[in-house]
Amino acid sequence: MDSLEIHLRHVDVDLGTARILHDLNLTLCGGEHFAVLGDNGAGKTTLLRLLVGELWPSQRSSGTRTYRLFGEESSSPIGIRPHVRLVTPAMADWYLRHDLRVPVWEIICAGLHNTPFLYHEPSEAEREKARALGLEMGLGLVLDRPMRAVSTGQAKRALLARALIASPKLLAVDELTQGLDRQGQLQLLDALNRIAATGRTRLLVSGHGLLPVPEEVRGRIYLEHGRMVERPAQVRPGALALPEERVSSVRPETVVELESCTVVMEGRAAVDNLSWTIRAGECWGVLGHNGGGKSTLLQLITGYRRPWPGGEAKWFGRAGLARMREVRGRIGILAPWIGERIEPGATCRDVLLSGLCDGLGVHSGLSATQISQAEELATAWGMADWLDRPLGSLSYGQARQVMLARGVVHAPDLLVLDEPFSGLDASWQARMIELLRHWAATGRTLVLATHSPEYMDELLTHGLILDQGRLVAAMEWPALRQSSAFAALFAAPGQLRDEV
Template sequence: MPKLIEIQDLSFTYHTENKEEITALDHIGFTLNQGEHVAIIGENGAGKSTFLQIMRGEIYPSPKNGGKIYWYENGKASDSPLSAREICAIISPKEQDYYARQDWKVNCLEIVLAACSNDYILYREPDTEEILQAVEIAKQLGAEYLLYTPINKLSQGQLRIMLIARALMKKSPVILLDEPLNGLDGETQKLFWNTLEKLAASKLAHKPTIVLTTHLFPLPPYIKRCYEMKQGRLTAIDNDNPSELMKIAEQYQPIPLRHIEKNQDQAMEIILENASIYLEHAEIVKHVNWHIKPKEQWTLIGHNGSGKSTLLNGILGFLPIAHGGTITRNWYQNIQSPPVPLTILDEIKKKIRFVSDSLQIHYTFNDTVFNIIFAGFDGNIGVYREKTSEEEQKIQELIYQLNLGHLTNRPFRSLSTGQARKVLLARAIIGDPALLLLDEPFSGLDPRNKQEIKEFLEYKIAETSLQSILVSHLESDYLSCSTHFGTLFKGEFSLIE
């Protein structure tokens, strides 16, 4: 089979702010042949995303003894990253970060069509055939209804779907998929898998070869070769050998949850009455009536784009409740004390904290892990004062509980998805909030990191009476301590009895 990418003895290292050298990829040899679809499995922080970034030409091997990488166009080898970007399309957290940070007033159809000229947005008039192709791709993904939606109104899951459509539109010989299912509800995941299977089985002249990073099993049936990435090293797995694949899969199974009894401490009450929230004159959350009583633990269920994240931002005070509706936030020092109404944003931020995949996208501050957690005491981004010895001790305890000790002095932007999510959770927890808003907090995490964070949250809820509102569309994400469930459908809230 014709070669597409050839990697020889590849290594990649980077340095922390303390000049510590970190090896992300360690002497990797790899060849991607046309039509041989590949899966790379591994835990968060193993080096999977870094590997795909190098294959895409976004970062480069270490200049000293870093090995070689070649991309093949029409049988001719090139070591130029420009060739990489010509033959490879990528769907990754980094690409999604880029679009999520823009404030472009363009719709999804334009973003998909821009892939034809390898641009981020559309600069030319598309022809009819291109428009029909874009519509057909969106239809295969069950997302044609999104094509005329402005991208700044998309949920994280909806944006991922449009980036998938964009990658298919580009007709690149290689599609690199970095944990592509993260943030997608179950129905959309099935649509996406079905589309990829049809694509892999098709006889199109421009059919791409797929490289997929994941930590989920079972693997799609079209995968021809499988590798495990562990501590920066790539090892081939015989995916035709069920016993070997089962042995690998067992390493990524979740750890059983422990049941922990709750105690009594501070509490929070949220009362929403006829609450609506608008974004750019569109009503996203519609006339919600919801009473969250002290000590209740809530799970809010809903598909991508149903308004879940918007509602949480309203509870946090980042988005206003429209005229005619109200929100009341009452904090109780303990269950017997009188309520203290929270009306000023700075007061709200001390008692209500937020963790989400979108927060991770927009968190551009690149301080060390230790300082980012420290900033959580004041709810700040950045450090503006000296820490006390008591605060330092609390940070060290939290770092130990979340298994972050080896990352203490690492810059935030050098972390994997799972590592960064743990850091932002620690930042939210460190100030002893009364209520934690968890917006798809497990998106992008491998099963062990996911279970580790779930178990930590269960422990904190029991230990400190921390309340939570967990937003998800996956049943496997629900906390076992949840006492109440609600659903949001097209912006309308309903209680699940």
């Protein structure tokens, strides 16, 4: 690790016309590992990208970034690129967006050349090294599956293996535990502890103020509004101006009905012979480990997956995917498989309006009344100042709120959310819950998959637990909370180390 040093002196970073990082003074040398902590929008991802050389210091200021590698100094990151790796949630989204049938072992192997996938036939030694590292990261059962067919936790560990195969001197991991259940968190933390303990690779991990971190990561870098501080205060999002809740008349109907439904992906049942009924006005939480089938089940109830012959899915009493166009207007969705298909350059206004016509950041044929109603929603949710900004320029919490607004702008009867709290700090989680509670209080139906049941007691009416695609339990939320299945799901050996 001592052979690579990074020195920042009065460095600013601009993205477009916005200044994201201000007057940074930081030195990384010696053997210490660091956690970069701060709320959504603090600049954590930008700092990691600056340190690994993906971003340059602002040309509008006189700050300097200096790399010292094997005793040689340079202001250019070109020489250190082979020796650093960055792992971000956006990397997994990239593989999903391009829907490539590239097996996990090959993606790991491509890390030797820091390319998305291999451009040449790997040698036997390279192939064996990739598979051995995959086994070490607990990926033995999925090494031959494509990335799009593995769970969030498995994808994160695969990308970590892809970074580690090159034995980097610096490994930066953005949003360390985002999207992982407790078991996945423990597995990832254990893997990173083993990496740090070797002394060959310096770790930089980012997250929020309450971040489970590997024991070996003892250094702290705190960010607040793009500035380094000794200890950041919690940065809260702006106030909401929600209209008074008006409970609409709830029609006594069945919203979704699944009967003996199976969804097969890459030769295995991601949802296995599942029957489930969702009635109007119910709020369901879908729980389970990474890889348990939660996202696939949500894709099934929104019509993005087909059940195998022998199973039947109905929406609002109508059967058959051929009729999904008739009912799609009554469903709202916040999920990675929607967000990953929207271009980061699309403005927040276009993203919001696209929800009125089931578009992905584009829209057409909307009336002045529809546009006015969407803008009223943006104002009530404190988003009016964001409308003309590109979605990619927002913080993670802001972008997640825009995508939620897109999902509800057409006033759907059913709202489906996949991990709505993942990657949000405490203040943005509270804001998301407030928005969902206000929406559900109107009598509409809600289904969400989550690893954070501690936030759900005042929101959910029912809960469902999946294990390897099979239904373990489905009942009213208070009863599920007290069930042995719930206790088994969230029991974890050892204790995570929380940093306040």
